Amino acid sequence: MRIFAKRGLLLPCLLAGLLSIASSMSSAQNLSVQPLNVAGTLSSGEWEAYRSKFIEDNGRVVDNANGNISHSEGQGYGLLLALAANDRASFEKIWNFVFTELLIRDDGLIAWKWDPGAKPRVSDRNNATDGDILIAYALAKAGTAWNEPRYTTAAQKLAASIGKHTFGRNGGIVFLLPGAEGFNAGDRPDGPVINISYWVFEAFPVLAGLAPQYEWNRVWKEGVTLLQQATSGRVRLPADWLSIQSRMQTKPADGFPPEFGYNSLRIPLYLLRAGMTDLEWLRALKLRWSAENEGVAVVNVVTGNVRERLTDQGYAILSAALACALDGTPVPDTLKTFDPQLYYPSTLYLMTKSWLGEKHPQCV
């Protein structure tokens, strides 16, 4: 308030922006993350279809649309889905691959990219924070569900590394860096740069329990604030990669397309899974994603132009899940049979189905 007093001549729009931030901050304060069980929420038939298509005997989750590479994100989803299907054997395999092949960084985070055609096969040893969070979260949930201390211990170590190396600070705020290196202020001219879809909201309270010395609570709330800020423009969609040099005015990061793309598609899924359905933005998105409008699509956040419509059932079910959660609309029959083709939409499909199975069985 001192700032307002000092500068009497603020532009009205800027003032409005500040007020909207203030209101969104208060709404972030009011939100909370609802815990999920995860375990036992996926049918064995659907899981089996996924497992046999994308997971090798050594526990490697294969991204068949990306040169059959593997990544920490895929391993994390694989672990979560194996837990959801109560498949201890597969969980153990996927973890074994993570443990022996990717958990090699000096800072305790996970190397994100593994390429069967590269030498060494860890072809990019950087971490990707969403992968780290998914894996730590899955380990934590499995450790509890199956009473397996090996998983809990590993989750604890990983959570501490995430808190130590990927929480950025800018002024008074604490946020999630997409990777331990290369995104912060000083690392690039428009830094810090973030990716809102890396906030796997449901994981934060769980990891906070394992590594309470880090500010998980502030970080997830900052995620909500940044989401609201980034969706306050005309198009109302966040770009996948955002510069938050000015937190009041996030903007698409340099060198990335200014698009609401494959990354950001997951944001509503993560919000739903965390029980954060009160956000007004989800209603706006549901409308945009409805069949009468443009549907799920990659959209330029500056112009609002659609670059690519996404029709795979793994994307369509995201829209159906929104309709179910907000209006109780049942999932259409066309989306009920799982036919896995590509790794990413198939993964989103099962992540959605698992959540629907736990929270909204009546929709499916």
Place this chain on the structure above:
Amino acid sequence: MRLASSAITIAVLVLGFAAIAQQVGPGSDQPPSSAPNPPPSTPPSANQPQVDESALRYFASQGDTRRVNAEIARLRALYPNWTPPSDLSQLSSGPAVAVDPIIERLWNLYKEDRIAEVRAAIAERQSTDPNWKPPEELVTALDTVEARRRLTNASDSSQWRTVLTVATENPNLLTCVNVDVLWRVAEAFAKTDQTSRSRDVYTYLLTNCGNPGERLATLQKALTILPENQVADLLQFERKTGETPDNFDSIREELARRRVERASNDDKTTATAEDLAVVERMIRNTNEPGPVLVLAWYNYHHGNPARGLELFKTALDRNGGNKAAEGYAMSLRALERIAEAEAFAYDWRDKAPENMKVYLDVATALLTQDPPPRLETRVVSRIVPVVSSQRFPDGAQALGWYSYNTSQFQTAREWFRLALEWRPEDEPSAYGLALSTQRLNDRAGFNAVVAQWRDRSERIADLADGATPARPGQPRAQVVQPAQTVPQAPMRSVPVQAEAPRVVVERSAVEVEPTMRVATAATGSTSGRRNCIMTRSADGMAPDAALTLGWCLMDANRPMEAVNAFDQAIRRGSSRIREEAAYGKSLAYLRKNLTSEAAVAAAQAPQTSQRRVELSASILGQRALAAYRDGRYVETILALSERARIVPEQNDLMLIRGWSYYKLGRYKDAERIFRAVQRTGFSEEASVGLNAVLEASIPNRQ
């Protein structure tokens, strides 16, 4: 925090090594795998799984002869020195125990390296039967394999702290069975600035592990990581006796080769005869160009360019490529076979930047030979486009002098202009430009150069003042030319030192020549010059004829014969002739660098004060240079100071003074001198000196 914990890590690791070493103990001559086997009921302790016999023991306990034999075959293939334990039969003769079929399946998966599936099967079994536990041996075996994979992957991705952490947490990995792991741990120590720990690992390995191939490979690894004296220390572990003695000769050879290689680039370091002999032997025993090049450079930098040339030729024949070609051209040049050097280097100029540099240097040297050569048009016209495209100022300047000396003054003017464009501070090119414009009666051009340079270059100022007008047929250029020190490849400071004497001799000639010519004209007949080439001896000549002959011989650059002629003039001549002849004799000695003789000669007859100053200055300059050449730097500075009392010190001698201070470690004084030289326009040589001072004094500033 990090430092502390990594220090602990190391302490633990080293303790681990110590423990393992003790375990292996005095029987270390044996391969570790044949160490006594643990009793069958004991699970392998962390310190003993040299060869993983757990699966074998399991099959034996099941009485499964087929699998026992298969496993024995597999382990033999993996570890040639391994012998099966003798107590297997006791195992199978025990009472038959009802065996859980999953155990066999797990061991089979383990054998096939399907570790994730073993883990999965264990987890699955435990989910239905929470009290079930896998065999302890299997768990240990799995932990070890996983640790090895993580360590290997971390090492492949340069995650050295992870390597050390995994090693610390799994000391049972650190055995002779996993030599590769030991090598990676040694590398991780080195990469985290703990080479002494790397040496400990290699020492452990050489003390305890028996496989001769791995032992040799250990030293090869050490060569990439440890300082050479530490590698040499490791050679003491060579086993000369036993069934499989070591042969570390190749390591010794490599160490010798490296010593020669180091000395090969440093003319102050000499290699031992033994080391040189090793390299000679390597040359004979392989067809590789590597050792040939080492020896070639060694010879080149140690005063034997002829042998260097031969060796570079051999290296070329062995496809030694660019480096061999570079050395070959440099050797030709050092042997003053400059025309050949130019022709050869021309063909290689585009192969690498170094080859281009050699070509430009050699071409420049070719153009600036003393006396100026007559070059084929073909040669000059291939030099021109290269100098142009490379924008090489020394080459442009050389082409300027070459044109000037062949009376192509317009061309000369253009080259000097180009040289100045490419290197605006190039005083010699400015001087060349001044001379060329003067010859062309290009007043505007001449005035422009003078206006720009007269404050920075004394000789250009002199030209403008008409003090030393350039004369037809006597281009000053020839005299000045050697001052253009042509950069030599490896060390910029070398030319300054090596060329300086020559510069001074010729400069002193510049200073005295006008007078000398006047004297010649006044005393000699014009036919003297033509005749003196034929004359054998001055004995019996008239004093003035002898004097004339002396000057003529000086003109023909035959100073020792000139001394005889001047002697004759001194013996018989009038006081005026004696004075003139003594002066000539001093100059002759000076030209031969015989400083003290020059001083004696100068004293043979009284000289005019002007000449006395000239001669004293020249003699003292020579004396300083001789002292400098012999490394007597204090005397160098004394002589220079004495000289500076009678004449101003010229730039090249100031450089010598600067280098003397430098050699004496008086860096501040050296810096002061080099800066002074730099301000007068000799920026390049002075910069070399300043850089040297900077480099030498850095450690003192820290």
